[in-house]
């Protein structure tokens with residue numbers, strides 16, 4: 001008999017998704033910025049304290065909106081890790097900017113704040129910290145650097161919904177922040193995202209860019225008597241069908257986070273003995289970071305062949321995966337970006353990392369099996 005399949009990810013199902021979508025249908029308001037969009041945005045504003053939350057099609061489109069909003073242009077340089085998803089870089093490359101890749105910290109795999117200043121040039125415009133695994137970057141240090149050099153901060157908080165840094169919600173610390181509601185993230189509507197605007201002066205223009213460059217948002221609020229083309233823009237808002245689904249998930253965000261954190265803590269305890277044997281190391285969460293159980297990963301000892309471990313987990317029906325191929329080593333990253341230094345930790349850690357199955361509802365017995373399979377294979 002083949003063992004039970006344990007998927008890598010299983011999207012949470014809220015009890016109200018279908019009812020809310022049905023309600024949107026009944027209201028006959030299906031295009032964007034209807035009641036469910038407003039409720040979802042209000043929820044994000046209440047939860048994070050951002051000046052304005054704007055739903056988008058994805059975190060990718062929220063990042064693109066951020067780049068437009070900051071008037072990023074040809075030749076500008078943007079500081080970011082190479083160990084991230086392609087959209088972090090693409091959003092700025094689309095504006096003609098150059099991603100400058102800075103190495104990551106060994107403990108959190110987040111942008112190493114101590115290396116940022118040496119990477120700055122007169123063309124640097126912004127820093128894009130990526131909160132990997134929902135664990136915050138060292139935002140006090142990064143904010144101080146940005147202030148010293150008059151740079152903007154766009155937090156890629158795609159993985160950071162419901163997580164915080166010294167009690168401050170991720171996404172609400174820089175001038176701008178972005179969330180992802182992709183199926184693989186904690187809170188999901190399939191494909192979705194949000195821009196968090198923390199600088200009140202950017203709110204009005206963010207609304208205009210998101211609404212095809214028009215002042216339609218002001219028109220709906222009755223502030224102008226017709227809406228017209230005002231600025232650059234695109235169509236970045238999701239439909240009410242998507243927003244209705246998302247609202248049902250947001251209402252469960254606390255429950256989702258608690259369930260994931262419980263599973264995260266169980267792994268952490270179960271894997272401690274194997275870490276003590278020097279086979280891998282477990283994730284590190286600094287004291288000042290309140291994380292959200294987005295991911296559980298291990299970093300294998302350098303002499304262990306990751307491909308063999310992943311193959312064994314697959315044979316045993318366990319959905320474990322590697323993560324980012326560093327952007328500075330990819331064809332487009334080499335064409336569009338610039339590496340600051342040798343990025344040695346980015347290269348080494350990315351080749352040794354394995355993400356284990358993680359979702360709300362992942363059971364203790366399933367986790368026990370993951371740990372047993374890992375232990376048996378690594379100790380062989």
Ligand SMILES: *Cc1c(COP(=O)(O)O)cnc(C)c1O
Nearest residue numbers: 058059060085087158180181182
């Ligand atoms: C998932 C993710 C994105 C992209 O999110 P989408 O909503 O799929 O566009 C961007 N950055 C990071 C760090 C992510 O994890």
